[in-house]
Each structure stands twice: as structure tokens, then as C-alpha cells.
Amino acid sequence: MSTATVAKAGTAEKRKPATMAQALTSALRDAMAADPSVHVMGEDVGTLGGVFRITDGLAKEFGEDRCTDTPLAEAGILGAAVGMAMYGLRPVVEMQFDAFAYPAFEQLISHVSRMRNRTRGAMPLPITIRIPYGGGIGGVEHHSDSSEAYYIATPGLHVFTPATVADAYGMLRAAIASDDPVVFLEPKRLYWSKADWSAASPETVPPPGKAAIRRQGTSATLVTYGPSVPVCLQAAEAAKEEGWDLEVVDLRSLVPFDEETVAASVRRTGRAVVVHEAPGFGGPGGEIAARITERCFHHLEAPVLRVAGFDIPYPPPMLEEHHLPGVDRVLDAVARLQWESGYVAGPAGGSD
Amino acid sequence: MTVLAAHGRAYHPAPPPAWQPRMDPGPLLPDAEPYRVLGTPAAASVDADLLKELHVDLIRGRRYNEQATALTRQGRLAVYPSTTGQEACEIAAARVLAEQDWLFPSYRDTLAAVARGLDPVAALTLLRGDWHSGYDPKTSRIAPLCTPLATQLPHAVGLAHAARLKGDDVVALAMVGDGGTSEGDFHEALNFAAVWQAPVVFFVQNNGFAISVPLEKQTAAPSLAHKAVGYGMPGRLVDGNDVAAVLEVLGSAIERARSGHGPTLIEAITYRLDAHTNADDATRYRTDDEVTTWRGHDPIALVEQELTARGLLDDETAQAASEAAEKLAADMRERMHADAVLDPMELFEHVYAEPTPQLREQRAQLREELQAAQDSQAAAEGEQA
Numbered sequence: 001m002s003t004a005t006v007a008k009a010g011t012a013e014k015r016k017p018a019t020m021a022q023a024l025t026s027a028l029r030d031a032m033a034a035d036p037s038v039h040v041m042g043e044d045v046g047t048l049g050g051v052f053r054i055t056d057g058l059a060k061e062f063g064e065d066r067c068t069d070t071p072l073a074e075a076g077i078l079g080a081a082v083g084m085a086m087y088g089l090r091p092v093v094e095m096q097f098d099a100f101a102y103p104a105f106e107q108l109i110s111h112v113s114r115m116r117n118r119t120r121g122a123m124p125l126p127i128t129i130r131i132p133y134g135g136g137i138g139g140v141e142h143h144s145d146s147s148e149a150y151y152i153a154t155p156g157l158h159v160f161t162p163a164t165v166a167d168a169y170g171m172l173r174a175a176i177a178s179d180d181p182v183v184f185l186e187p188k189r190l191y192w193s194k195a196d197w198s199a200a201s202p203e204t205v206p207p208p209g210k211a212a213i214r215r216q217g218t219s220a221t222l223v224t225y226g227p228s229v230p231v232c233l234q235a236a237e238a239a240k241e242e243g244w245d246l247e248v249v250d251l252r253s254l255v256p257f258d259e260e261t262v263a264a265s266v267r268r269t270g271r272a273v274v275v276h277e278a279p280g281f282g283g284p285g286g287e288i289a290a291r292i293t294e295r296c297f298h299h300l301e302a303p304v305l306r307v308a309g310f311d312i313p314y315p316p317p318m319l320e321e322h323h324l325p326g327v328d329r330v331l332d333a334v335a336r337l338q339w340e341s342g343y344v345a346g347p348a349g350g351s352d
Numbered sequence: 353m354t355v356l357a358a359h360g361r362a363y364h365p366a367p368p369p370a371w372q373p374r375m376d377p378g379p380l381l382p383d384a385e386p387y388r389v390l391g392t393p394a395a396a397s398v399d400a401d402l403l404k405e406l407h408v409d410l411i412r413g414r415r416y417n418e419q420a421t422a423l424t425r426q427g428r429l430a431v432y433p434s435t436t437g438q439e440a441c442e443i444a445a446a447r448v449l450a451e452q453d454w455l456f457p458s459y460r461d462t463l464a465a466v467a468r469g470l471d472p473v474a475a476l477t478l479l480r481g482d483w484h485s486g487y488d489p490k491t492s493r494i495a496p497l498c499t500p501l502a503t504q505l506p507h508a509v510g511l512a513h514a515a516r517l518k519g520d521d522v523v524a525l526a527m528v529g530d531g532g533t534s535e536g537d538f539h540e541a542l543n544f545a546a547v548w549q550a551p552v553v554f555f556v557q558n559n560g561f562a563i564s565v566p567l568e569k570q571t572a573a574p575s576l577a578h579k580a581v582g583y584g585m586p587g588r589l590v591d592g593n594d595v596a597a598v599l600e601v602l603g604s605a606i607e608r609a610r611s612g613h614g615p616t617l618i619e620a621i622t623y624r625l626d627a628h629t630n631a632d633d634a635t636r637y638r639t640d641d642e643v644t645t646w647r648g649h650d651p652i653a654l655v656e657q658e659l660t661a662r663g664l665l666d667d668e669t670a671q672a673a674s675e676a677a678e679k680l681a682a683d684m685r686e687r688m689h690a691d692a693v694l695d696p697m698e699l700f701e702h703v704y705a706e707p708t709p710q711l712r713e714q715r716a717q718l719r720e721e722l723q724a725a726q727d728s729q730a731a732a733e734g735e736q737a
Binding site: 039065070071073075076078079080081082083084085086087088089091103106107110111114115116117118119120121122123124155156158178179180209255256257258259260 | 495515
């Protein structure tokens with residue numbers, strides 16, 4: 001990846017394409033500039049700028065005390081971040097890859113998620129834990145996990161995952177500003193995705209906890225997040241040929257989960273498919289499908305279906321295309337939504 | 353083609369670039385014997401008033417352990433991990449800290465927290481079970497009692513590091529047991545502390561057992577203090593039942609940290625006279641003889657021996673210490689025998705700054721359940737009347 005240059009304020013009136021990686025770097029830089037208590041720490045985040053270059057230039061600009069190369073020990077990194085937060089700092093921790101975050105699991109589960117609760121609110125921990133996650137980049141073993149199910153199963157953690165360049169910036173700023181710990185899952189496959197976006201005037205995005213309807217439609221709702229959002233948007237385009245007009249809901253944050261937006265969409269369309277890369281069994285899709293069923297039962301024309309990664313250890317790179325939910329698999333699921341029952345949503349959400 | 357040939361005719365392999373040891377490990381090594389003061393000529397130099405204060409603290413500490421154990425038998429505490437026999441370590445840890453310093457206790461170290469001035473009822477909240485922690489860490493500068501072993505050590509490092517970055521004069525004292533030194537977090541914390549030269553002191557109370565497992569099944573290191581050398585920090589061995597020695601060794605490590613010279617690992621050799629907790633049966637893994645031997649090296653007796661030798665321990669002094677201890681115990685009894693005030697609705701209050709929509713629903717559900725229970729109780733009482 002080329003150096004993540006970020007337009008300086010005042011020089012970028014003209015908007016040009018920016019990558020998600022650049023937006024993330026901007027978010028870190030702006031947060032550090034705005035608040036001296038924000039400290040970035042992790043493996044290779046200093047001199048190198050991170051293996052994905054998300055922290056590029058931060059050590060040079062803010063000094064190594066603010067953007068720190070730590071020893072190679074994830075429990076130590078997150079545990080030290082807990083202590084720093086206890087003393088009033090706002091650490092932003094980088095876990096180098098999804099599966100390399102597991103050594104920090106005990107700190108995350110036993111302390112980060114519980115400190116506010118344990119201390120009756122006296123000691124919240126404003127820690128952001130950035131984790132590049134998901135597959136599709138040809139990574140060898142331990143570089144492509146979708147580990148979100150572990151995190152959403154842990155009360156006390158927020159779990160955000162952006163799918164757009166604007167959200168990458170806006171949600172990372174929101175995560176760092178949050179007084180609660182946030183597991184910030186960065187879809188590494190989308191690091192190089194581009195959009196019309198300006199670091200000098202980043203657009204305001206809805207707060208985490210609000211899902212976004214990325215595509216309006218009337219036939220069925222695709223509920224998804226992170227790396228699967230572009231897949232669902234492609235599927236929705238392809239579905240037009242079949243006569244299906246699909247709505248795509250990007251959850252943006254898994255915790256908090258925006259049940260209202262999802263339920264309202266499914267009530268309008270009468271059908272839903274939940275799409276994610278994480279293994280289906282015990283994955284977020286089961287929880288989301290259950291909640292849709294509980295909330296929308298009388299509006300549903302078909303069982304809520306899931307398209308998820310298989311229940312296998314993440315496959316070797318030469319086989320990952322068979323594992324990852326793709327457009328065809330999403331369309332196959334849509335085709336199984338019992339269209340013969342004849343339900344067709346009325347115009348403009350009139351079926352609600 | 354050979355590698356030599358590929359490099360060309362003029363190429364001659366050289367020795368590797370010069371290697372230097374990163375520091376002389378000699379000064380980091382612990383002494384051959386645990387450092388002692390009481391019962392040695394050095395005892396004469398311990399201030400008489402300090403010795404008398406330590407005596408009162410130890411007597412109160414012993415009484416605190418007895419009372420907490422009794423409250424467990426009476427069902428007022430869910431469990432109590434006693435520090436009977438380890439009072440010298442607990443008292444010294446509390447005394448050695450300046451007001452602005454932080455203590456990071458393990459679940460066994462409530463006595464250190466109380467000796468530092470924390471209300472015993474607040475210190476025992478976790479073990480009583482009415483909440484997970486009963487005090488504000490920020491105002492007490494005592495981190496919550498930590499149950500998962502050694503996981504509080506990286507917190508101490510991070511806090512000390514943060515304080516140093518801010519230019520504050522703060523030292524963190526992190527307490528852990530012999531079993532905890534086998535955990536990965538012990539290793540990671542010591543490594544981070546040394547790399548960052550964080551003002552933190554690691555205080556290991558080697559009380560002989562991790563529940564039932566003796567030290568020889570825990571480590572093959574020459575001593576736990578020797579582990580320090582591998583991280584590039586000094587290791588110190590001290591007689592953990594000798595309160596004067598522990599104070600001195602802890603004090604110099606704290607001063608070392610305070611003056612910017614980085615962390616120290618201290619191993620205090622002590623003994624857990626009680627079982628792991630009230631729920632444990634220590635006769636399954638150790639002999640009465642061993643316990644008797646350690647009773648012969650009681651931390652309180654060591655101080656009393658020195659006080660007696662100096663003619664400082666008369667009946668009046670002993671009586672005063674005993675009264676201070678009974679006052680503490682009476683206060684604990686009175687307040688712990690009162691039923692805890694519980695509000696089930698508080699369960700939802702401290703999960704997030706703002707409850708999620710799902711938590712709001714669950715909160716409403718519990719509120720309805722509580723209301724229904726209250727209504728049916730009122731109805732039943734009405735029928736009876």
C-alpha cells in the first residue's frame with residue numbers, strides 16, 4: 001500500500017477519492033490532535049506505521065510516547081492500556097490481526113468489559129481496540145478470522161464495524177470519544193476501498209447504534225455489516241434481473257444493535273436474509289434472525305435465512321473463495337424466500 | 353555456484369557484528385538469603401516508635417483475619433482468603449506507599465487495603481457478594497481486588513507508565529502470589545515495566561502454596577526473585593514475616609522507582625497459616641509439622657521479641673494494641689451483620705454509559721417481575737389480615 005497521505009486542512013477543498021485506510025489514519029490523527037490523552041499503542045505502530053500503515057506518520061508527528069511500539073505481547077498491550085485508562089488516558093490499541101488478538105482475550109473479557117460494572121460506574125475504561133478482521137485478502141492461517149461473535153457475546157463491550165470510508169472515519173472518532181470500551185473491527189478487505197471523501201471536511205455520519213439503509217428496496221431485506229456490505233449491494237444489483245428489489249441494511253455497530261431499523265425494514269419487505277463472514281453456528285446471524293422473528297413474525301412471508309461462513313476453521317487462502325459468502329450464495333438464499341406465497345410489499349413501506 | 357563464489361574472489365566471510373551484553377546481570381541478582389532485620393543486629397537501628405506502630409498494625413491485622421474468617425462461618429461473607437501469617441507483608445505494603453501512590457491488590461490482599469485506610473466493609477464487598485467492588489479506585493488509589501491471577505500486574509504497569517508520561521510523582525505497587533508468577537500476565541507485565549522503565553514495584557508473597565500446589569511444582573527457578581534478571585530489573589529476596597525487613601526492601605524499591613530507575617521484583621518468603629479459604633482443607637496437602645514450624649516464625653512474635661528485648665512491651669502497650677484490634681473487629685461485626693442493601697435494578701446501571709435498547713427491555717422486564725412479586729406479596733398479606 002502506498003503511504004497513507006492525508007490532505008492537510010485547508011488544502012483539500014476539492015474532494016477526491018480516499019481509501020478506508022486513509023480515513024482511519026485521519027481519524028487517529030485528528031483524535032490525537034484534538035485530545036492529548038489519546039495514545040496509540042501496539043505492535044509495529046510506531047516507526048513502521050503498522051503492517052497496514054493505518055498509524056503511518058503518527059509517531060513522527062506526535063512522538064513515540066503518543067504512538068508507541070510495544071513489546072510483542074497482546075495481553076500486556078491491552079493490560080497496560082487498562083492501567084493507562086485508569087489514570088485518565090484514552091488508549092487506542094492496535095491488534096495486528098484478528099487471530100493475534102486472542103492472547104488479549106482474558107484482559108478484554110475479565111477487565112476491559114467489566115471495569116465500569118465492577119466499580120459501580122466509578123471507573124469506566126475509554127479504550128478503543130482496533131482489530132483488522134475478516135478474509136478475502138489471501139492471508140495464511142490466523143490472518144483472516146471473523147471473531148465478532150466472541151466480542152458481541154461479552155456484555156460491556158461495544159462492537160463497531162464500518163463498511164464505508166466515511167463511516168471508517170466517523171465511527172473511529174466516535175469509538176475514541178466513547179467512555180466505554182469499543183472493539184473496532186476493521187474489514188481489512190475494504191482497507192483499499194475508495195470513496196469520494198475529504199480529510200479536511202469529513203462528513204458527519206450517524207452515531208454508532210444507528211443502522212444505515214445502504215439501498216432501499218421492497219422485496220426483501222439483506223441485513224449485514226462490515227466486509228459483507230459491498231457483497232450484498234452487488235447482490236442487490238444482480239437481483240434486479242430476477243425482479244427482486246432488495247433493501248440492504250448496514251448494521252454499522254453490532255453492539256449497540258439497532259433492532260428498530262432492522263425490524264422496520266423487514267416489516268416493510270416481509271422477508272430477510274442475514275449475511276456475514278463469521279461462521280453461522282453461534283454467529284451474530286442467529287441472534288439477529290431470532291430478534292427479527294420475535295419482532296416481525298406476523299409480517300414475515302418466509303423464514304429468516306442466514307448466509308454465513310461455513311462452520312470450519314478459516315480455510316487456506318487458495319480455498320477461501322468457497323467459504324466466503326459471495327453474491328451467488330446471497331442470491332440463492334433470496335431465491336429460497338418462498339416467493340410462491342405471493343406476498344409483495346406495497347409501495348413505500350405500506351405493509352407496515 | 354557456491355555462496356563464496358557468488359560473492360566474488362575478494363570476499364572473505366567475517367565474524368558476526370560485535371555482540372555486547374545489554375547490561376551486567378550481577379547487580380540484578382537477589383541475595384543468597386532472604387534479607388532479615390528482626391532477630392539480627394540490624395534490629396537495633398529500627399526506630400522504637402515505628403516498631404510500636406507496626407506492632408499495633410500487625411495485631412489489628414491478625415484480628416481482622418480472624419474476624420473475617422468468623423464472618424464467613426456465620427454466612428456473612430461468601431468466602432474469605434486469609435492472610436493469617438502474612439500480616440507483615442500486608443501491613444508493610446500499605447505503609448510504604450505515599451498518598452499519591454497506587455496499590456494493585458489481589459483478592460487475598462484486603463488487609464493491605466484496610467491497612468491503607470480503606471473501610472473494611474468496602475474492602476470486603478467482593479467477598480460479601482453484594483457487589484464486585486466496594487470502593488472508588490480513583491479516590492482510594494487502590495485498584496479493585498483482582499481475582500484472575502496476575503492480570504492486575506499489567507494494569508499497574510500501564511498506570512505507572514501513564515503517570516510518568518504526565519510527569520506525576522506516582523509509584524504503583526502490584527501484589528501477587530507465588531502461583532501468580534506462573535501466569536503469562538506476570539511475564540508480560542514485568543517485561544513491559546522493564547522496557548518502559550515504569551515506576552512500579554512487583555511484590556510477590558511466596559506463601560508456599562497456590563491453593564494446594566507447592567512451589568516446586570510451580571517453578572524450577574532458583575527463586576522467584578531470580579526471574580527479575582531475565583527482564584533486566586533487580587530481584588530482591590526478603591523474609592516476608594519480618595515486617596522491618598519487608599518495609600526496608602519495599603521502601604528502597606519504591607524510592608528507586610520514584611527516582612526514575614525503573615521497576616523491581618521482590619519475593620517475600622512467608623507462609624499461609626490458614627487454608628486457601630474457608631472452603632479449603634489444607635490437611636490434604638501439608639503436614640501439621642510444617643505449619644508448626646512456621647508458627648515458630650510468627651511475624652507478630654518477631655516484633656514482640658524485639659520490643660521485649662528493648663523493654664518496650666509492657667502490659668499496658670499490649671492492652672492498647674489488643675483494644676485497637678477489638679475495636680476494628682467490633683465495627684466489622686456490627687456492620688457486616690446488618691443485611692446488605694440490594695437494588696436489583698442496579699444490575700443494569702453500570703454495563704454501559706448508556707444502556708443498549710436490549711438492556712432497556714431487560715430492565716423493564718425485571719422491573720415488572722419485581723413489581724409482580726411485590727403485588728402478590730401484598731395480596732397474600734391482605735388475605736392473611
